[in-house]
Amino acid sequence: MDKTFASFTAPFTASGRAALVPPPPWHYAGWLINVGVRLDTTHGAELVPARLGRLTGKGCIHFADWQATTDGSELLDPVYSQYRETIVITEIERPDGSLYNYCPFIWVDQDISLLRGLLQGWPKKLGTTHMTRSLPIDHAAAAKIKAGNRLGASLSVKERRLIEAKLTLTGRPGQPLGFLTNKVVGAVGLPDLTRPDAPPRLHWVLPDIRDKVASDWHDAEASLAVLPHPVEELSLLGTPEVIGASVGWLGMSVAGATPLPE
Amino acid sequence: MDKTFASFTAPFTASGRAALVPPPPWHYAGWLINVGVRLDTTHGAELVPARLGRLTGKGCIHFADWQATTDGSELLDPVYSQYRETIVITEIERPDGSLYNYCPFIWVDQDISLLRGLLQGWPKKLGTTHMTRSLPIDHAAAAKIKAGNRLGASLSVKERRLIEAKLTLTGRPGQPLGFLTNKVVGAVGLPDLTRPDAPPRLHWVLPDIRDKVASDWHDAEASLAVLPHPVEELSLLGTPEVIGASVGWLGMSVAGATPLPE
């Protein structure tokens, strides 16, 4: 690429203005519904390459309603800043015994986040997430943070419902779960079409996270259903058993990535 | 309709389960961006029938991010509860000198709300609203309620941007505006296809509102742009001049409607 071209991603122009993804830092803030789960590890080797590690059986399904911005301008034109996603997190133990998180599946409803995800090693595809929001007023439709109030979340992929969660707030303090607890190893790589028979060589990276802030987390009881799908492979995780749930707000910034230590 | 059929709206079945809109009460809670405006009244008689009243020149553009429920079940499956809409409110003076609000234009992104609107005399069509949300954390992407923080809102109709607003929070208390200040007269009526040359006979109604609660309103400075559109008729309101803006959360319930007093 000629040095005078500034685009961080396609399309490639001198100014870089039209690039789908501007360079980091990327700032995110969102409303999160976290459902901690125990997962079947029987098929773990079909999800996590042996060289990377093995499933411990701990995991989390996150539903997230994000705002993202680089320089603040996206907040003035929120079609550029907002998106929702459903994130499957599995805890892995590396061959050296260290613990990380790994995301085998994630679905988002917007292109900027999809590509930003691929750059970070989040395996994003399009999918549609809905999640009840908790509003700071006391009303039958507001799902205020208060014991007994109920919330729902769902994911649909290619117009089939894939994940459903129902939560009841307990009024107790909650725990951070899933990607809130440990760094997520990303798997970065695209195939080379000049060698169309070869799957891509992957690189493992860790995100460079800064300015992480969170509200209190609020405890919830939850039920979760994973439905059959002809393409998606969530069934590799068995029938997730809910072991905890929480809701709250998170902000964080990503400045880049570092290679996963060998 | 046979008495044994329970559907409040189509489709019509014995149980009424599949009806697009269940009977009221309907409970709503949402995040609102309100931009108060002064409107040109020159073309008012093309928007408000003389028998109903005349424009006073006061108005408001609302951007709303709603959750709605009847019995709480929609909050567990939020694809049924959530939608966003942009609402144009004009103040009218009735022939008897009384003041009301009237909604000449409104666009929503979901069918349940669209039909519920037509029943109430809100002239809803599909349109896509985006609006920055204020999250209760201090982060570059969170647009927290705090002096100097910025938010945006937009409406697109049939894939053309129609309204854009940009706001800066001032840190001062804000005012309720638009439909938050006075009841909105609804214009209810559908044409009869057996007389396809006749426009519908309209009935004017007032909503039966209950359980209204609001957060504090937060003041903002705002700019607003209304863009040309080949179908929409916002140009009948001239170039709106912003006279105030506020943001906050509202909850309310609608139990039915009453005829507008003659």
Place this chain on the structure above:
Amino acid sequence: MDKTFASFTAPFTASGRAALVPPPPWHYAGWLINVGVRLDTTHGAELVPARLGRLTGKGCIHFADWQATTDGSELLDPVYSQYRETIVITEIERPDGSLYNYCPFIWVDQDISLLRGLLQGWPKKLGTTHMTRSLPIDHAAAAKIKAGNRLGASLSVKERRLIEAKLTLTGRPGQPLGFLTNKVVGAVGLPDLTRPDAPPRLHWVLPDIRDKVASDWHDAEASLAVLPHPVEELSLLGTPEVIGASVGWLGMSVAGATPLPE
């Protein structure tokens, strides 16, 4: 409504330009996948009011990819002309022994068609239809009209897959099916919010159809699946048994409606 207001439907303005639905005639042309079915009539009285008639057990699921226009202008801005829908047709026998079609359920992906449908007594809600198109070239992705070529169609409602069909063209001439064979009785009526406890009084109408043209119909073998749904009530029709299928193109115009003869 003051006579000077021209809008056929909301919003109501003097010019009528912004009205969601202009007055008929409405011209439609589309690509149709028709799956003829035998339906369980056990629950027929929960779908068809006794005064209107009873299910005969014959029916059809149509998937339709439409273009609609009034004066031709919508064809120049096709976001206004195009939509897809899935139509459930049941044959009914009226108390006097006459045979008609009746549509208990229909889902469309666009607002103009949704409201035009309600005016005609089609119980439209939003839903997403996908259907393979047959292109006039011989290529692996073209699904050309040719024996052995395969096509699919699907409907999703509120992000859950509801109906799936798979077809194989036989190369034989096909039959018109469903609404292509007999007029469809429409059930028109909206509830009155000033009496929120009363379901609407329905009026039965027949469409005034003109200028009907069709391509040849092409025969197909088909399989059909109707999936469970928490809101939709297709289960009232039992498990539809496919008795024939066809594909082709149809054009027709609707000039208004007439009351169903008593």
Place this chain on the structure above:
Amino acid sequence: MDKTFASFTAPFTASGRAALVPPPPWHYAGWLINVGVRLDTTHGAELVPARLGRLTGKGCIHFADWQATTDGSELLDPVYSQYRETIVITEIERPDGSLYNYCPFIWVDQDISLLRGLLQGWPKKLGTTHMTRSLPIDHAAAAKIKAGNRLGASLSVKERRLIEAKLTLTGRPGQPLGFLTNKVVGAVGLPDLTRPDAPPRLHWVLPDIRDKVASDWHDAEASLAVLPHPVEELSLLGTPEVIGASVGWLGMSVAGATPLPE
């Protein structure tokens, strides 16, 4: 990547079933509206790196309504096969004097095609294309291939209308235009987040196209409008002057890519 993992793209699993993009060959068939244009070359060096070549001033805007499949299965579940896109094609002269096409901008409405495009060097982002279809029946809404019939096409990106075209069929044979006439050089490359300050190193590739078939092309007169946009950079091509237009159906397959000869 461990050899036992089959995914061609993310997500990465042993079976590869959930991968967003399966390996080629990819088979495409679609309906095309092609508007040939003369482009301003003043800002060409901001669009095409000097090392690759320079704009000749010839170009084309394509609107395409595609079906794509690998093994035929997507045609049975068309939510996986169908998408629409708008393609900007510019002719370039390489430093050695050879002529190619280059695509500076392209917008698609689906994730599979988006990623497949990035692999081929098409700079895809999400955008919404609408285009009138020509149906093989003679009706006011069918836009049949016949002199005098009119069609429209449009692109919207992030809910702003960006390109509009209006066509009138002349009844004369038409020409293939744009990417139908010469191979399109792809610009492949993603940035490396471990070096977040560096734009990506691009590789130039040519597609390995097979089984290309087309219907007749049908001539049209066309007008084209490119509208301002705060992010997109179509203004770098000046005000395109229409020099010809055609419509028709195309099928082709892509088996991989080859490096662009130096």
